[in-house]
Amino acid sequence: MKDQEPNDILYPEQYELYENGQSLIKPHTRRRFFTLLGGGVAAAFTFSDVLSREVLSSLDLQELREAEDSIAAWLHVHEDGKVTVYTGKVEVGQNIRTSLAQAVAEELECDVHSIEMIMGDTFLTPYDRGTFGSRTTPYMAPQLRKAAASLRVYFEQSAAKQWKTDVKNVKAQKGSILNTRSGRSVSYGRLSEGRKLLHPVNEEVSLKSASDWKVAGSSIPKINGEDFVTGRHIYTSDMTLPDMLHGKLLRPPAYGARLVNLDARRAEAMSGVQVHRIGDFVGVTAADISTAESALFALRAEWEFTQQPSRSEIFQHLKKHASVSGEEDASKKAAETMFQQSANKLEQSFEIHYIAHAPLEPRAALAQWDGDILNVWTGTQRPFGVQEELEREFNISKEKIRVRMPDTGSGYGGKHTGDAAIEAARLAKSAGKPVKLVWTREEEFTWAYFRPAGLIEVRSSTDTTGHLQSWEFHNYNSGGAGIRSMYRSKADHTRFHSSNSPLRQGSYRALATPANTFARESQINDHAILLKEDPLSFRLKNLEDPRLKHVLQVAADTFGWKSSKKENTGYGLACCFDKGGYMATCAEVQYNAENKEVKVIKLVGAFDCGTIVNPKHLESQIMGCMLQGLGFSLYEYIDFRDGKILNPSFSHYKIPRFQDMPDIKIVMVDRKDEPAAGAGETPITCVAPAIRNAIFDATKEKINRLPMLVKGL
Amino acid sequence: MELKVNGKNQSLDVPAHTPLLQALRESLQLTGTKYGCGEGACGACMVLVDGTPTPSCITPVSNVRNREVITIEGISVNGKLHAVQKAFLAEEALQCGYCTPGMIISAVALLNKNPEPTESQIKEAMQRNVCRCCVYPYIVKAIQTASKMK
Numbered sequence: 001m002k003d004q005e006p007n008d009i010l011y012p013e014q015y016e017l018y019e020n021g022q023s024l025i026k027p028h029t030r031r032r033f034f035t036l037l038g039g040g041v042a043a044a045f046t047f048s049d050v051l052s053r054e055v056l057s058s059l060d061l062q063e064l065r066e067a068e069d070s071i072a073a074w075l076h077v078h079e080d081g082k083v084t085v086y087t088g089k090v091e092v093g094q095n096i097r098t099s100l101a102q103a104v105a106e107e108l109e110c111d112v113h114s115i116e117m118i119m120g121d122t123f124l125t126p127y128d129r130g131t132f133g134s135r136t137t138p139y140m141a142p143q144l145r146k147a148a149a150s151l152r153v154y155f156e157q158s159a160a161k162q163w164k165t166d167v168k169n170v171k172a173q174k175g176s177i178l179n180t181r182s183g184r185s186v187s188y189g190r191l192s193e194g195r196k197l198l199h200p201v202n203e204e205v206s207l208k209s210a211s212d213w214k215v216a217g218s219s220i221p222k223i224n225g226e227d228f229v230t231g232r233h234i235y236t237s238d239m240t241l242p243d244m245l246h247g248k249l250l251r252p253p254a255y256g257a258r259l260v261n262l263d264a265r266r267a268e269a270m271s272g273v274q275v276h277r278i279g280d281f282v283g284v285t286a287a288d289i290s291t292a293e294s295a296l297f298a299l300r301a302e303w304e305f306t307q308q309p310s311r312s313e314i315f316q317h318l319k320k321h322a323s324v325s326g327e328e329d330a331s332k333k334a335a336e337t338m339f340q341q342s343a344n345k346l347e348q349s350f351e352i353h354y355i356a357h358a359p360l361e362p363r364a365a366l367a368q369w370d371g372d373i374l375n376v377w378t379g380t381q382r383p384f385g386v387q388e389e390l391e392r393e394f395n396i397s398k399e400k401i402r403v404r405m406p407d408t409g410s411g412y413g414g415k416h417t418g419d420a421a422i423e424a425a426r427l428a429k430s431a432g433k434p435v436k437l438v439w440t441r442e443e444e445f446t447w448a449y450f451r452p453a454g455l456i457e458v459r460s461s462t463d464t465t466g467h468l469q470s471w472e473f474h475n476y477n478s479g480g481a482g483i484r485s486m487y488r489s490k491a492d493h494t495r496f497h498s499s500n501s502p503l504r505q506g507s508y509r510a511l512a513t514p515a516n517t518f519a520r521e522s523q524i525n526d527h528a529i530l531l532k533e534d535p536l537s538f539r540l541k542n543l544e545d546p547r548l549k550h551v552l553q554v555a556a557d558t559f560g561w562k563s564s565k566k567e568n569t570g571y572g573l574a575c576c577f578d579k580g581g582y583m584a585t586c587a588e589v590q591y592n593a594e595n596k597e598v599k600v601i602k603l604v605g606a607f608d609c610g611t612i613v614n615p616k617h618l619e620s621q622i623m624g625c626m627l628q629g630l631g632f633s634l635y636e637y638i639d640f641r642d643g644k645i646l647n648p649s650f651s652h653y654k655i656p657r658f659q660d661m662p663d664i665k666i667v668m669v670d671r672k673d674e675p676a677a678g679a680g681e682t683p684i685t686c687v688a689p690a691i692r693n694a695i696f697d698a699t700k701e702k703i704n705r706l707p708m709l710v711k712g713l
Numbered sequence: 714m715e716l717k718v719n720g721k722n723q724s725l726d727v728p729a730h731t732p733l734l735q736a737l738r739e740s741l742q743l744t745g746t747k748y749g750c751g752e753g754a755c756g757a758c759m760v761l762v763d764g765t766p767t768p769s770c771i772t773p774v775s776n777v778r779n780r781e782v783i784t785i786e787g788i789s790v791n792g793k794l795h796a797v798q799k800a801f802l803a804e805e806a807l808q809c810g811y812c813t814p815g816m817i818i819s820a821v822a823l824l825n826k827n828p829e830p831t832e833s834q835i836k837e838a839m840q841r842n843v844c845r846c847c848v849y850p851y852i853v854k855a856i857q858t859a860s861k862m863k
Binding site for chain 2: 092093094095221222225226227228229230231232233234235237238240288289290358359360361362407408409410412438440441442616617620623624626627628630649650651655656657658659661664
């Protein structure tokens with residue numbers, strides 16, 4: 001399939017995927033989804049929750065053979081006209097439940113509110129690698145679009161056949177096919193009767209162009225919004241099952257600590273408490289959380305500690321343990337030679353601290369062993385990945401593991417693993433009852449993986465006319481995403497060096513692109529200043545991509561880049577291209593010389609991600625990105641010493657709050673002639689360098705560190 | 714333990730020190746009130762106690778005896794959304810929605826006390842509530858919108 005997700009775009013900093021042995025994801029497959037129980041029976045079994053069994057009566061087994069491309073894998077129209085859509089993508093607040101429904105409604109010509117989205121259920125939805133990398137909009141939406149358009153064409157043909165008229169005399173509208181000659185119409189529900197679902201998706205079906213969109217492209221409100229404002233929505237952490245127990249886990253007091261002795265007698269003596277020990281894994285269960293917590297508290301554990309690097313030495317540590325490669329490359333020598341020959345040289349390094357995702361809903365899972373079926377509900381961005389982790393953990397076949405993902409209290413790249421699911425399933429197996437496990441905030445801040453810390457060294461040069469000559473860029477540990485410079489230079493040597501992280505690390509929204517962009521855009525800014533050139537003109541001169549130049553210009557114009565500054569204020573800007581999206585950000589900061597405090601006054605973001613699918617939700621993603629980015633720009637970092645996390649709470653780990661909000665303006669560049677790219681990540685990339693450059697402008701101080709405003713780091 | 718929650722008298726068999734959050738979620742199945750931090754620092758567990766927004770995760774259930782507790786489930790009456798709830802929908806003042814019940818509780822308390830708050834009063838009153846998706850400007854807008862609806 002043309003729009004199938006590429007398999008080769010994993011970045012080194014997606015450590016959590018490698019850690020679980022899942023870096024090489026099977027190219028599979030919706031075929032397995034249909035064939036796992038054999039032919040038509042599979043479809044009946046798989047769809048039994050939501051579809052009528054009459055579906056089976058008309059199954060065409062020839063078509064079923066190619067079921068991975070069948071409409072039924074993605075869409076079903078019920079007899080009452082309701083439409084069910086199946087996707088392995090999941091909802092964590094990015095509002096794809098809404099945007100994907102819009103895509104289907106647009107092509108199928110039906111009411112968006114007649115659509116029910118089944119998302120991230122390993123028994124019901126086609127295989128999906130996970131909801132990350134801004135891929136839902138560029139890959140899943142076209143897939144559903146094609147399925148919906150194929151189904152519409154099928155309905156048009158069926159109706160035309162019934163009416164013995166040419167297909168050009170019929171027209172799909174509002175969930176029905178209209179005979180434009182006779183004025184008669186027949187509903188999709190009547191036409192489907194639950195049959196013919198396994199018609200193949202036509203890969204060549206013509207799709208509407210964005211300029212003809214009516215439902216897609218508009219600001220349809222979050223389709224299940226009312227469930228959230230009333231508190232009715234059931235997150236994993238809200239779920240219960242009959243006889244369910246609550247679980248709590250004994251965690252080591254520090255990284256690298258090993259359990260050497262456990263006295264569980266006091267806990268075991270407590271009424272209704274069970275202590276579960278599987279190797280070093282120790283947990284307790286009880287009928288209520290308070291009792292489970294008391295039991296956990298009653299465990300007497302002895303630990304053996306190992307020496308662990310601390311935050312104060314992290315950057316030396318990462319550099320010391322880095323893999324060195326490319327030292328002998330021709331590109332390295334060329335960059336070096338060019339650097340030495342250039343008129344204006346600039347060399348500096350940047351420190352990026354570990355940060356936490358801190359999703360407001362901590363990791364949670366509910367596990368139930370039902371005969372030989374393992375049912376798990378968990379908040380994860382990779383339900384099928386969790387299914388694979390459970391398969392390995394319990395050595396049972398995937399077909400017996402059902403992972404479901406209720407709309408979850410956010411992820412930001414932090415919920416790619418099945419930790420809570422495995423832990424809950426272990427406890428449930430040992431207890432013989434369903435177990436729910438909700439991580440505490442402290443566990444979330446300690447044992448979830450972090451955005452990697454990193455050291456970035458940049459050496460670059462320009463000629464006397466302000467054109468970049470050499471560009472040498474080394475990233476130690478933080479990651480390879482967004483590492484390539486968009487600026488033209490005569491010699492470029494760019495390398496990522498993996499290292500040995502003392503803390504568990506992994507994906508974070510936009511991966512390492514914010515870190516690499518921070519270093520690159522700071523360096524570019526400083527080159528301009530060195531040459532006494534305007535940072536905007538310097539960028540426009542050294543960039544090639546017209547879309548990137550355009551967002552830069554739009555952001556600068558909206559911001560008033562050329563406007564005169566108030567006293568003690570500074571302006572900064574930055575731009576980035578990543579994952580199909582073009583972002584530029586301008587910042588205004590105010591410097592108070594007396595107490596040496598810096599305040600972000602204003603942010604302006606301009607973003608082009610091609611065709612806009614839902615303007616309000618796009619703006620919301622840009623807004624969320626820019627303001628979340630404010631946190632790691634200014635004050636978010638994980639502090640640790642001797643393997644212990646020192647600030648594992650919201651009272652010690654500062655995140656953006658209401659009173660931290662600057663004035664913010666967002667401009668969305670709608671390019672109906674370009675395909676829609678994802679938007680949940682790229683807008684986060686430019687906040688930090690824009691602010692850093694504004695601080696430099698105001699104070700002449702270069703703060704080459706994230707976070708910038710924490711003293712003494 | 715005798716409690717009055719969302720206008721109904723409830724009798725709970727839980728120890729006095731049980732956090733109100735757990736009593737609501739486990740004993741009364743009122744799961745709209747969320748756990749976020751356990752230290753009263755994020756606002757996900759906010760409920761109204763005699764009209765005052767209160768973090769239920771650090772409030773022992775014995776503290777609310779003979780007091781009026783309102784949770785998010787008690788904000789809409791007979792299925793009719795409160796102005797603040799309508800405004801949150803109208804302004805799309807949420808992404809993942811996990812902070813939303815606590816946000817709405819704090820906003821309702823603010824508007825009951827001060828029906829026409831300024832922007833800075835809104836930010837000050839809401840400072841204890843965290844939206845990690847960071848749609849703060851939409852939440853401020855929603856509270857202003859709700860203020861006009863009343």
